[in-house]
Amino acid sequence: MPHTYQYARAALTVDGVVFGLDAGELKILLIQRALEPFKGKWALPGGFVHVEETLDAAARRELAEETGLADVFLEQLYTFGAVKRDPRERVVSVAYYALVKLSDHAAKAATDAAKAEWFPVSRLPQLAFDHADIVALALTRLQGKVRYQPIGFELLPPKFTLSDLQHLYEVILGTELDKRNFRKKVLGFGLLVPLNETQMSGRHRPAQLFRFDADKYEKLKKRGFNFEL
Amino acid sequence: MPHTYQYARAALTVDGVVFGLDAGELKILLIQRALEPFKGKWALPGGFVHVEETLDAAARRELAEETGLADVFLEQLYTFGAVKRDPRERVVSVAYYALVKLSDHAAKAATDAAKAEWFPVSRLPQLAFDHADIVALALTRLQGKVRYQPIGFELLPPKFTLSDLQHLYEVILGTELDKRNFRKKVLGFGLLVPLNETQMSGRHRPAQLFRFDADKYEKLKKRGFNFEL
DNA sequence: TCAAAAGTGTTCTTGATACACCCATGC
DNA sequence: GCATGGGTGTATCAAGAACACTTTTGA
Numbered sequence: 311m312p313h314t315y316q317y318a319r320a321a322l323t324v325d326g327v328v329f330g331l332d333a334g335e336l337k338i339l340l341i342q343r344a345l346e347p348f349k350g351k352w353a354l355p356g357g358f359v360h361v362e363e364t365l366d367a368a369a370r371r372e373l374a375e376e377t378g379l380a381d382v383f384l385e386q387l388y389t390f391g392a393v394k395r396d397p398r399e400r401v402v403s404v405a406y407y408a409l410v411k412l413s414d415h416a417a418k419a420a421t422d423a424a425k426a427e428w429f430p431v432s433r434l435p436q437l438a439f440d441h442a443d444i445v446a447l448a449l450t451r452l453q454g455k456v457r458y459q460p461i462g463f464e465l466l467p468p469k470f471t472l473s474d475l476q477h478l479y480e481v482i483l484g485t486e487l488d489k490r491n492f493r494k495k496v497l498g499f500g501l502l503v504p505l506n507e508t509q510m511s512g513r514h515r516p517a518q519l520f521r522f523d524a525d526k527y528e529k530l531k532k533r534g535f536n537f538e539l
Numbered sequence: 540m541p542h543t544y545q546y547a548r549a550a551l552t553v554d555g556v557v558f559g560l561d562a563g564e565l566k567i568l569l570i571q572r573a574l575e576p577f578k579g580k581w582a583l584p585g586g587f588v589h590v591e592e593t594l595d596a597a598a599r600r601e602l603a604e605e606t607g608l609a610d611v612f613l614e615q616l617y618t619f620g621a622v623k624r625d626p627r628e629r630v631v632s633v634a635y636y637a638l639v640k641l642s643d644h645a646a647k648a649a650t651d652a653a654k655a656e657w658f659p660v661s662r663l664p665q666l667a668f669d670h671a672d673i674v675a676l677a678l679t680r681l682q683g684k685v686r687y688q689p690i691g692f693e694l695l696p697p698k699f700t701l702s703d704l705q706h707l708y709e710v711i712l713g714t715e716l717d718k719r720n721f722r723k724k725v726l727g728f729g730l731l732v733p734l735n736e737t738q739m740s741g742r743h744r745p746a747q748l749f750r751f752d753a754d755k756y757e758k759l760k761k762r763g764f765n766f767e768l
Numbered sequence: 769t770c771a772a773a774a775g776t777g778t779t780c781t782t783g784a785t786a787c788a789c790c791c792a793t794g795c
Numbered sequence: 796g797c798a799t800g801g802g803t804g805t806a807t808c809a810a811g812a813a814c815a816c817t818t819t820t821g822a
Contacts, residue, residue, distance in 0.1 A: 312543045312544060312545055313543065313544050313545075313546065313547045313548070314541045314542065314543050315541060315542050315544075315548070316541055316542075317542065317587075317589075317590070318542045318590040319542070319544070319548045319549075319550060319551065319590070320548075320551050320588060320590060321548060322548065322549050322551065322631060358546075359549060359620070359631075360546075361546070361547040361548070361549060361629050362622055362629070363622065364620050364621055364622055365618060365620030365631065366620075368620075386617060386618065388615060389594060389615065389618045389633050391588070391593050391594030391595075391597075391633070392593055393591055393592065393593055400590050400591070402551060402588075402594065402633075404618050404620070404631075471801085472801085472802090473800075473801075488785075488786075488787085489801090489802085489803095490786095490787085490802085490803070490804080491784075491785065491786085493802080493803085494803095494804095495783095495784090510793080510794090511800085512793085512794075512799065512800075513793060513794030513795055513797095513798070513799060513800090514791095514792070514793055514794075514798080514799040514800040514801070515791060515792035515793055515799085515800065515801045515802075516792075516793070516801080517800080517801055517802090518801080518802085700774085701774085701775090702773075702774075717812075717813075717814085718774090718775085718776095719775085719776070719777080719813095719814085720811070720812065720813085722775080722776085723776095723777095724810095724811090739820080739821090740773085741772070741773075741820085741821075742770095742771070742772065742773090742820060742821030742822055743771075743772040743773040743774070743819070743820055743821075744772085744773065744774045744775075744818060744819035744820050745773095745774080745819075745820070746773080746774060746775090747774085747775085
């Protein structure tokens with residue numbers, strides 16, 4: 311049953327920039343397009359927003375359908391509305407970015423989707439539409455946000471070492487950090503709980519494992535606490 | 540000539556939260572709705588996005604049409620997509636916020652629009668749709684952004700005193716600031732140019748007028764300079 | 769001469785930075 | 796026993812916070 315409108319309407323889509331940390335590199339999940347336009351090119355997972363679903367729901371649904379990801383950290387990024395960004399017709403896209411723990415999701419992502427692949431942000435293939443712009447903005451946002459909100463933990467497994475955490479920040483921010491200062495600061499927040507476990511990974515001293523205390527963070531946040539770097 | 544689509548599409552609108560500084564208060568420009576739904580209620584200026592115009596262009600056009608404002612600082616805020624946010628049909632709105640110098644625009648705004656009025660953010664009337672949410676988010680964004688980007692000057696006249704600037708920050712952030720520390724810091728950036736003018740305003744010592752050196756800021760920014768508080 | 773806002777420096781405290789060595793383990 | 800990353804403390808420096816009095820003007 312086709313719908314009729316007096317004026318032409320833009321189509322509405324969502325697109326997702328999915329970040330993951332893999333082998334010490336920051337990566338993004340891309341889909342190879344099966345259809346024109348840009349057939350065969352790599353693109354962000356995404357698709358049309360249904361009339362009876364919120365934008366967030368559409369973003370989550372598309373992620374699930376195209377990549378098998380569920381229960382990820384997801385946040386709206388920006389809405390892209392250049393007139394010719396899609397060669398077929400006017401399409402406005404609400405972009406999201408997501409942070410996933412590859413430990414959870416690596417397996418699923420591989421099986422479900424037709425052709426989904428992780429690419430290091432530093433070596434992306436050519437992207438369809440204006441998706442390169444979207445990725446660039448997502449990266450800037452991630453770099454900004456990671457400094458004053460503890461979202462980095464969304465990229466790590468539930469149990470991690472301080473070195474894991476430091477490398478995460480170094481990769482995202484593109485800087486080197488001093489080990490002692492980093493540890494002093496991050497432990498100073500009192501949001502990392504040392505576990506009764508260590509992690510062995512090669513012929514050297516095993517590393518203490520920690521988890522992030524999200525509950526405590528929420529409580530502190532309400533009292534005006536500020537996580538920074 | 541009506542358009543036909545296979546699936547129902549959401550309508551796309553833009554809405555603008557226009558901030559202005561008036562009589563030492565932070566205010567927002569609202570429009571009284573002439574039509575249902577929410578007839579008679581106050582709402583953000585905004586309207587439908589045309590098929591051949593960018594989102595930014597739509598936001599500027601609506602501001603001009605409904606409030607007479609042009610050439611204002613304008614930045615995308617967030618896109619609101621709750622399913623029932625408009626009782627008639629599905630409407631997704633890309634929200635913007637704008638900063639205007641009342642010195643420039645007060646006159647125009649008064650004449651052009653049917654019923655536009657400035658309301659202090661602390662005493663807003665009941666708003667149509669989910670516009671109260673949009674305003675709340677805009678305020679949060681403004682408070683965040685004003686700390687690390689020199690956008691406050693968009694709310695001041697081209698020539699201003701340091702007290703004007705300090706009061707602006709105090710009003711936006713809702714805090715009191717120490718006069719000496721504030722001046723030390725803000726002058727330390729070297730972005731305020733003292734003019735050969737003073738401003739008399741009552742029976743006390745006249746105040747030095749400054750202008751913000753936007754060119755110099757742009758150059759510094761490219762070299763990694765960081766404006767902060 | 770008084771009221772009212774403009775303008776100005778110093779001390780103290782806090783947080784950021786710089787920096788080098790010992791520890792536990794696997795091979 | 797050696798290579799590898801894990802783990803720790805202190806001294807210095809810079810920036811932020813606290814704080815009070817003099818200046819200029821109009822009435």
